[in-house]
Amino acid sequence: MVRMNALADALKSICNAEKRGKRQVLIRPRSKVIEKFLLVMMKHGYIEDFEIIDDHRAGKIVVNLTGRINKCGVISPRYDVSVKSIESWTTALLPSRQFGYIVMTTSGGIMDHEEARRKHLGGKILGFFF
Numbered sequence: 001m002v003r004m005n006a007l008a009d010a011l012k013s014i015c016n017a018e019k020r021g022k023r024q025v026l027i028r029p030r031s032k033v034i035e036k037f038l039l040v041m042m043k044h045g046y047i048e049d050f051e052i053i054d055d056h057r058a059g060k061i062v063v064n065l066t067g068r069i070n071k072c073g074v075i076s077p078r079y080d081v082s083v084k085s086i087e088s089w090t091t092a093l094l095p096s097r098q099f100g101y102i103v104m105t106t107s108g109g110i111m112d113h114e115e116a117r118r119k120h121l122g123g124k125i126l127g128f129f130f
Contacts, residue, residue, distance in 0.1 A: 100130025
């Protein structure tokens with residue numbers, strides 16, 4: 001079957017592996033958006049690290065899990081988010097103010113909602129994790 005959203009498949013497999021208590025998960029296909037999303041998760045300590053495997057096809061990513069992820073998901077369609085509306089999105093998606101992150105794609109790159117608010121950048125919403 002055709003994959004419609006590689007990021008959604010990747011986040012779903014991470015969430016499922018986390019629920020099962022696995023230490024590693026294999027994600028395929030590899031994409032730049034998935035890599036940047038994983039970098040944001042790694043920066044905040046939700047995953048340990050990840051390794052990119054080049055198989056001369058679509059590529060694979062092996063993610064080492066820490067057991068900190070409760071839920072992660074993608075927001076589809078990728079809604080436009082202004083700097084003013086970041087707060088309303090955080091209240092709608094995250095369980096509390098000091099817990100979890102929304103990942104956005106902005107003109108300054110892919111970053112979490114707190115960094116986007118600090119840099120005063122709006123953009124499109126990719127997903128969330130907590």
